[in-house]
Amino acid sequence: MRSTDSLIVRYIARRSVPFIQLYALYVLGHGEDGPGGGFQGGVIFASSFVLLGLANGWGYGRRAAPARLLDPLLPLGCLIYLGIGLAALLAGGAFLEYGALAGSDDPEVRRHWHHYGLIGIEVGVMVTVSAAMATLFFEMARPARVQARVDRVGEEADRA
Amino acid sequence: MDAQLPALVIVVPLLAALLVPLAGRRAAWGLVALALLLAFAGCVRLLVRAHALPEGEAIRYALGGWAAPVGIEYVVDRLNALVLTMLSGVAFLVALWMRRSTAREIRPPAVTGYYSVFLLMAAGLMGITITGDVFNLYVFLEIASITAYVLIAMGRRRQALYAGYSYLILGSLGATFILLGIGHLYMATGTLAMADIAAVFAREPQLYDSSVIRTAFAFFTVGLALKMALFPLHGWQPGAYAEAPSATSVFLAATATKVSAYALYRVAFTVFGVRFLETGLPVVRDALLVMACSAIVVGPLLAIRQHDLKRLLAYSSVGQIGYVVLGLALHNADGLTGSFLHFWNHAAAKGALFCVAGALAYRAGTTQVAALKGLGRRAPLTAMLLTVAACSMVGVPLTAGFLTKWYLARGALEAGQWAVIPVLLASSLFTAVYAWRLLQLAWFADEDGPVAEDVPWSMRAPSLVLGAACLVLGVAPLALPVAQAAAEALL
Amino acid sequence: MPDAGGPLLPPAGPAAAVPGPAAFADVLGWLATHYNYAIYILLMMIGLYAVLAKGNLVKKVIGLNLLQTAVFLFYLSIGKIDGATAPVVWTDRPPGAEGVPYENPVPHVLMLTAIVVGVSVTAVALALVVRIREAYGTVDEGEILASDEAQEEAESARAEAQEAAADAAGARE
Amino acid sequence: MSVLEIVAAAAIGLGSLLMLATAFGVAVFPDFYTRLHAAGKGDTLGQALVLAGLLCLGGDLTLVVKLVLIVFFIFIFNPTATHALARAGWVSGIVPWVRGGQDPGAPREPGA
Numbered sequence: 011m012r013s014t015d016s017l018i019v020r021y022i023a024r025r026s027v028p029f030i031q032l033y034a035l036y037v038l039g040h041g042e043d044g045p046g047g048g049f050q051g052g053v054i055f056a057s058s059f060v061l062l063g064l065a066n067g068w069g070y071g072r073r074a075a076p077a078r079l080l081d082p083l084l085p086l087g088c089l090i091y092l093g094i095g096l097a098a099l100l101a102g103g104a105f106l107e108y109g110a111l112a113g114s115d116d117p118e119v120r121r122h123w124h125h126y127g128l129i130g131i132e133v134g135v136m137v138t139v140s141a142a143m144a145t146l147f148f149e150m151a152r153p154a155r156v157q158a159r160v161d162r163v164g165e166e167a168d169r170a
Numbered sequence: 171m172d173a174q175l176p177a178l179v180i181v182v183p184l185l186a187a188l189l190v191p192l193a194g195r196r197a198a199w200g201l202v203a204l205a206l207l208l209a210f211a212g213c214v215r216l217l218v219r220a221h222a223l224p225e226g227e228a229i230r231y232a233l234g235g236w237a238a239p240v241g242i243e244y245v246v247d248r249l250n251a252l253v254l255t256m257l258s259g260v261a262f263l264v265a266l267w268m269r270r271s272t273a274r275e276i277r278p279p280a281v282t283g284y285y286s287v288f289l290l291m292a293a294g295l296m297g298i299t300i301t302g303d304v305f306n307l308y309v310f311l312e313i314a315s316i317t318a319y320v321l322i323a324m325g326r327r328r329q330a331l332y333a334g335y336s337y338l339i340l341g342s343l344g345a346t347f348i349l350l351g352i353g354h355l356y357m358a359t360g361t362l363a364m365a366d367i368a369a370v371f372a373r374e375p376q377l378y379d380s381s382v383i384r385t386a387f388a389f390f391t392v393g394l395a396l397k398m399a400l401f402p403l404h405g406w407q408p409g410a411y412a413e414a415p416s417a418t419s420v421f422l423a424a425t426a427t428k429v430s431a432y433a434l435y436r437v438a439f440t441v442f443g444v445r446f447l448e449t450g451l452p453v454v455r456d457a458l459l460v461m462a463c464s465a466i467v468v469g470p471l472l473a474i475r476q477h478d479l480k481r482l483l484a485y486s487s488v489g490q491i492g493y494v495v496l497g498l499a500l501h502n503a504d505g506l507t508g509s510f511l512h513f514w515n516h517a518a519a520k521g522a523l524f525c526v527a528g529a530l531a532y533r534a535g536t537t538q539v540a541a542l543k544g545l546g547r548r549a550p551l552t553a554m555l556l557t558v559a560a561c562s563m564v565g566v567p568l569t570a571g572f573l574t575k576w577y578l579a580r581g582a583l584e585a586g587q588w589a590v591i592p593v594l595l596a597s598s599l600f601t602a603v604y605a606w607r608l609l610q611l612a613w614f615a616d617e618d619g620p621v622a623e624d625v626p627w628s629m630r631a632p633s634l635v636l637g638a639a640c641l642v643l644g645v646a647p648l649a650l651p652v653a654q655a656a657a658e659a660l661l
Numbered sequence: 662m663p664d665a666g667g668p669l670l671p672p673a674g675p676a677a678a679v680p681g682p683a684a685f686a687d688v689l690g691w692l693a694t695h696y697n698y699a700i701y702i703l704l705m706m707i708g709l710y711a712v713l714a715k716g717n718l719v720k721k722v723i724g725l726n727l728l729q730t731a732v733f734l735f736y737l738s739i740g741k742i743d744g745a746t747a748p749v750v751w752t753d754r755p756p757g758a759e760g761v762p763y764e765n766p767v768p769h770v771l772m773l774t775a776i777v778v779g780v781s782v783t784a785v786a787l788a789l790v791v792r793i794r795e796a797y798g799t800v801d802e803g804e805i806l807a808s809d810e811a812q813e814e815a816e817s818a819r820a821e822a823q824e825a826a827a828d829a830a831g832a833r834e
Numbered sequence: 835m836s837v838l839e840i841v842a843a844a845a846i847g848l849g850s851l852l853m854l855a856t857a858f859g860v861a862v863f864p865d866f867y868t869r870l871h872a873a874g875k876g877d878t879l880g881q882a883l884v885l886a887g888l889l890c891l892g893g894d895l896t897l898v899v900k901l902v903l904i905v906f907f908i909f910i911f912n913p914t915a916t917h918a919l920a921r922a923g924w925v926s927g928i929v930p931w932v933r934g935g936q937d938p939g940a941p942r943e944p945g946a
Contacts, residue, residue: 016921022914029907049777065918085188085286092185105177107235146784150791305771312778319785328796332805335789339712339721342782346728349775350735356768357739477820538816540823 023065027074030058034140041132048132052139059144063151072148080141087138094130106131172215176231176244179212179258180297187289191282198282199269202289206265209296210258213251220251221655230302239366245302249656252510252649253299253432256517260424260636261292263521267632268417270625271528275326275415284324288421291317295429304352304441305362307433311348311397315341318426321418322410333409340406344396351389355441358382364441371443378450387446390437391454398430400495401465404488411484412537416528419480423487424521428513431494438498439660447501459499463593465492470600474607479527479537482604483520486563489597490516496578496590497657505581506657507650508574514649515562515570518639522559525633526552529625542608543615549624553612555637560605562640565598570643573650697738704731718793718800722786729779733772740765842890849883852876865931866923874916881908 034055041047063071095106103110108127109120152160186205190198220229228247236242246254265288276284294314301307319341323334356362358380359370370377377383392403399407407427411419438447447455469489476482494516497509527537529552534541546553562569575594582590624630643649692699704727711724745762790800797805859872882905889901 016918019914019918019921022910026911082192085191089185089188089192092181092188096181096185099174099177099181104231104235105174105181105233109235150787305774309774309778312782316778316781316785319789323789323792328793329809331789331793331796332809335718335786335793338782338786338789339725342725342786343709343712343728345778346725346732349732353732353736353739353768362767477817538820538823540820 019065023061027058027062030061031055034058034136038132038136039129048135049139051132052136053143055136055140056143056147060147063148068148068151068153068156075144075148077145077148080145083137083141084145085138087134087136087141090134090137091131094127094134098127172219174231175212175216175219176229176246176300177233179209179216179254180244180293180300182208182212183261183289183293183296187286187293190286190289193282195278195282198285199265202285203262203265205289206258206262206292209292210255210262213254213258213296216246217251217255217652220246220248221652225659239361239363242306243302243363243365244300245365246300247656248652248659249435249510250299250432252652252656253429253513254296256514257292257295257299257425257429260517260521261295261421263632263635264417264421264424267420267525267528267629270629271416271532274532275417276324280324284321284415287317287320288417291321291421295425298429298433302364303362304355304364304367304437307436308345308348308352311430311433312345314426314429315345315397318410318418318422321422322414324418325413325415327413329409330413330415333406333413337406337410340396340403344393347389347393347396349393351386351393351437354382354386354389358386364436367441368443371446378446383442383446384451387438387442387451387454391434391458394430394434394437395461398427398434398491398495399488400491401461401468401488404465407488408481408484411487411524412478412481416524416531420521420524420528423483423524424517427487427491428494428517431491431498432513434495435498435660444501444661447498455499455501458495459587459590462492462495462499463590465489466496466593466597467600470597470604474600474604476604477539479530479539479542479608480524482539482608483523483527486523486601486604487520489601490520490563492597493574493578497581500578500581500585500587500590501661502581502584503654503657503661504577504584506660507653508577508579508581510653510656511570511577511643511649512574514653515574515640515643518570518636518643519559519562522555522633522636522640523563525629525636526556526559529629529633532625532629539608539611542611545612546614551630551634552624555633556612557609558637558640560608562644564601564605568641568644570640572644573647695738697734697741701731701735701738704728704734716802718790718802719787721802722783722790725786726779726783729775733775736768736772736775740768838890838892842887845883845887845890849880849885849887852880852883856880866928867920867930870916870920870923874913878908878912881912 034051036051037046037054038048038051039046041051059071059075062074094108094111098107098110099105101110101113106127108124108130110123111127112119112123114120183205186201190201193201216229223229228245231244231246233242233244268288272281272284291314294310294312294317297310298307298314301310319334319338322337323331325331325333352362355367358377359367361367361370396403411423414422438444442450466489469485469487469492472488473482473485476485490512493512494509497505497507497512500506529549530541530545531537533549542556545556558569562571565571565575575598579591579594582588582594708724708727708729708731711727712721713724715721715724742762742764745764793805794800797808799805799808853876856872856876859876860869863869863872885901885905885908889898889905892898
């Protein structure tokens with residue numbers, strides 16, 4: 011994927027990235043009481059990198075979201091999810107029983123902690139989903155010359 | 171912690187699957203082995219606890235603290251404790267076995283990813299087994315399947331890619347049918363929890379005559395038959411087993427299709443109820459009987475013609491899944507006992523045989539049957555493993571396979587299905603034909619030339635444990651009381 | 662699922678009724694009220710046809726997606742009640758109050774999960790197709806099988822020769 | 835009916851009409867560029883007019899802010915997308931349609 015030679019498209023794509031990401035966070039925050047949530051927010055977040063890749067070339071987008079950063083984020087988001095579930099378990103509740111995180115039996119406090127737990131796992135979902143979507147795009151759209159370099163490195167590793 | 175075990179046996183492998191890519195290449199394998207060891211220990215503990223409970227009760231665990239009809243419930247009873255123990259035990263042994271094998275067959279940068287996906291698949295399979303919610307069953311089924319597609323496609327040859335793809339297409343087709351079955355079930359009963367659906371059936375027996383319920387059961391049967399590669403629907407299976415990396419082959423062949431078979435047992439007996447098989451839709455029961463019997467005969471027949479050891483074993487698995495399903499079609503205590511025994515017996519025997527194939531791939535770089543010649547001289551322990559496991563497949567007395575056939579035959583007589591007996595005998599005969607071919611090559615076809623190195627102990631020891639299990643389960647039938655109790659609990 | 666809120670409604674309303682064996686007029690009447698089921702079956706058949714009959718691997722994946730979409734439609738039809746509202750919590754009027762029926766949210770939640778599963782399957786499938794294209798230079802099933810068969814034949818011929826040699830060696834012993 | 839409501843009704847009506855015209859244009863125009871022209875211009879203004887009409891109807895502050903933002907972004911992104919599409923069409927060699935001129939489907943040297 012080459013960079014477009016249109017200044018307008020490149021400029022607008024670059025400038026719109028923070029707005030898209032802000033909107034992704036907005037969607038994430040609204041997941042609890044309306045349409046939205048971690049999955050949708052994550053996809054929107056990833057789309058900002060896809061836009062960069064489309065407008066400014068594969069390499070530009072990949073530098074903004076490098077594999078070095080995304081690959082650890084993939085399991086990390088799930089770990090946030092599982093970690094909150096396990097924390098609830100360690101706090102004496104069932105797995106994923108967020109209310110138990112409060113450490114008190116007051117229903118009001120438990121209700122609050124239930125919300126915190128829910129938002130926490132949504133954040134985890136968002137991290138994984140956005141990393142997965144961006145990785146999917148960049149891996150599938152990888153230009154032939156990059157692919158050739160990756161293959162060469164792989165073969166050298168095989169020989170070693 | 172004891173109360174949390176049902177969640178922990180799933181969460182620990184899942185957690186490890188996510189930690190493996192972060193841990194880096196050195197710590198990865200240790201993490202895999204540790205997580206699966208913990209899961210195995212938990213499953214054994216669950217098995218003991220489930221058997222201590224009085225008849226008809228089960229260990230129940232409400233995820234997130236939401237009680238059953240609303241939330242998702244994990245249920246451990248005698249049947250799935252048996253399957254869980256088999257699953258986690260085999261997964262642990264394969265994890266021990268696979269370190270050297272994957273180092274030779276998987277590209278170094280992909281090894282941690284392979285371990286991670288392997289753990290995900292183990293967690294998915296255990297999730298299918300432990301869940302008490304039909305939709306959750308579908309989700310775990312898809313987790314296990316998607317990871318299986320990836321694990322297969324990582325094989326060395328390019329055929330692995332196509333094998334993974336065709337499994338993906340047929341597996342997704344099966345999953346879609348299962349999803350439709352769940353939809354029809356929900357449409358008629360308005361609930362997704364297995365125990366709740368069963369309660370609805372008990373309350374309103376006239377539902378058995380509803381076409382929606384019958385459609386649901388038909389969808390479940392076809393979908394799960396596709397997933398477990400029951401005879402006419404086995405198209406994806408030989409390619410998938412033959413082309414996958416050795417470690418994947420061992421794990422898939424020993425566990426994956428059996429878990430789908432377990433899901434069919436769970437749906438047929440716990441959700442729909444044993445009476446539905448008899449009165450609601452007897453035609454499905456008869457169809458399953460025919461499919462199981464044809465699988466038992468045709469599988470070994472197809473295996474005889476193969477030149478690739480892994481493909482040969484894959485076709486033999488097509489036959490062996492027939493034994494697992496036969497009990498469902500007979501649905502009496504002895505038949506079920508036979509099939510439940512086969513969950514363990516076949517896992518041990520087929521696991522051991524695929525370990526031999528993996529050893530061959532490790533040592534000779536090929537899995538052609540011809541590469542077996544001279545195995546008895548070069549690697550006597552591996553050759554003995556091949557002998558024991560093959561005997562168990564044939565059903566020689568004092569091996570585990572014999573018990574399976576004995577109980578299935580008794581169940582068939584009890585059910586008045588005389589035709590099953592010659593089917594079992596014919597299958598043993600055909601199995602003996604290809605087993606003899608393997609053994610003859612291994613022990614009697616000598617080869618001139620230097621004695622090559624055997625596989626390292628890290629591969630030999632776990633496979634010998636599987637081989638020993640074939641003997642121990644046959645001589646001292648440890649599994650028998652467990653399987654009998656599970657069978658009685660279902661009926 | 663627990664987050665769906667509200668009590669579980671058993672599927673009710675006209676859409677949940679089951680068609681029995683019916684006369685032609687009844688079938689027409691059923692079509693008029695249950696056309697979504699007819700569409701679901703039609704979509705499913707198209708998808709199934711594409712999965713089984715198309716030779717192009719990408720088209721098979723598209724067929725699979727159609728099949729899944731048909732199932733989504735089926736599920737949403739189960740939960741549908743004519744004239745019902747969305748099961749969203751209003752501060753001034755809770756769902757179910759004042760006799761306002763609301764649609765069963767559970768099928769929607771289930772399909773949300775199923776959509777995620779479907780996306781994952783599609784992603785894996787497309788990744789495999791990309792790799793297949795790299796390895797075989799084609800995405801046509803027939804060409805792939807033909808190419809494999811040629812390779813397979815050569816290999817099995819070699820294997821047979823080896824086995825025969827081994828047998829001969831065994832006979833000499 | 836207040837003045838604002840009349841303005842709102844007029845804006846929404848005009849916007850809807852424009853979007854209808856857009857759909858019509860996309861269906862009947864002869865080639866890629868003319869269709870893009872219809873889609874790009876008509877849709878942008880149509881959507882903006884509908885949203886402006888809704889804005890006149892009022893609501894709480896967050897709603898007003900959201901609507902203003904949406905209008906703002908539509909005015910930036912729609913023309914950009916149209917521009918990118920037209921450019922992509924040009925680069926990949928699609929010939930603009932000329933009345934009575936050459937065959938619109940005829941290939942053209944890329945970049946010529």
